[in-house]
Amino acid sequence: MRQAYYIFKREFSSYFVSPIAYIVITVFLLVTGWFFFSTFFAYNQANLRNFFNLLPYVFSFIVPAVTMKLFSEELNIGTYEILLTMPVTFGDVIIGKFAASLVLITTMLAPTLSYPLFISILGDLDWGPVLGGYIGSILLGAAYSAIGLFASSLTRNQIIAFIIGVALCFGMAILDQMLFFLPGVVVGLFQYLAADFHFQNISKGIIDSRDILYFLSISFTGLYASNLVMQGRR
Numbered sequence: 001m002r003q004a005y006y007i008f009k010r011e012f013s014s015y016f017v018s019p020i021a022y023i024v025i026t027v028f029l030l031v032t033g034w035f036f037f038s039t040f041f042a043y044n045q046a047n048l049r050n051f052f053n054l055l056p057y058v059f060s061f062i063v064p065a066v067t068m069k070l071f072s073e074e075l076n077i078g079t080y081e082i083l084l085t086m087p088v089t090f091g092d093v094i095i096g097k098f099a100a101s102l103v104l105i106t107t108m109l110a111p112t113l114s115y116p117l118f119i120s121i122l123g124d125l126d127w128g129p130v131l132g133g134y135i136g137s138i139l140l141g142a143a144y145s146a147i148g149l150f151a152s153s154l155t156r157n158q159i160i161a162f163i164i165g166v167a168l169c170f171g172m173a174i175l176d177q178m179l180f181f182l183p184g185v186v187v188g189l190f191q192y193l194a195a196d197f198h199f200q201n202i203s204k205g206i207i208d209s210r211d212i213l214y215f216l217s218i219s220f221t222g223l224y225a226s227n228l229v230m231q232g233r234r
Helices: 001-016 018-043 047-068 069-079 080-083 089-121 127-153 159-177 185-192 196-203 209-233
Strands: none
Touching: 001 018, 001 185, 018 047, 018 209, 047 089, 047 127, 047 159, 047 196, 069 080, 069 089, 069 127, 069 159, 069 209, 089 127, 089 209, 127 159, 127 196, 127 209, 159 185, 159 196, 196 209
């Protein structure tokens, strides 16, 4: 795992060398802050329900922006071939890049902890759903990061990688909103495949092993698919 750690440090520091991390974090905090405070005073409720309801859709655009460069940039400028000459495996590279994106997403979420602190001052806040919501947010970020990593492995163009990542993540987020178009026999299946369905369960403070298994499965599938693509490029 030492090689994976070196890849992680390299990728995570590269976010802050370029303006990507600052732009993404700023946009995320502005969007979530605006929707949180604009609805908080309107509904006058001491909870973060509106914030967590919005998160799967915001992440659908933010996370692909974080992951779009992870493979695409290296494939475009030719540094991936140099990376493969080093004593690292495909698994080291993928785990290191995945960890870097997930830690950046966690860093991005950290300032939003001020929201429940703010609410707890004004009212009686139930911390159970808040804790569940942040656990779900990290799991959701992990699943979207794996999908974004897969999208980045498909192309040398970062914009195309971003578009593919957004399409996949946003599709998973809205899948349970389109169930009325589907025949009844497959509704249960497509509902289980919807990321928002599982995330909303956890954000209510209900920690169900089926929801955790879903996000872990999506993360594994995305990472494994990335590995297959990069093995094929070799």
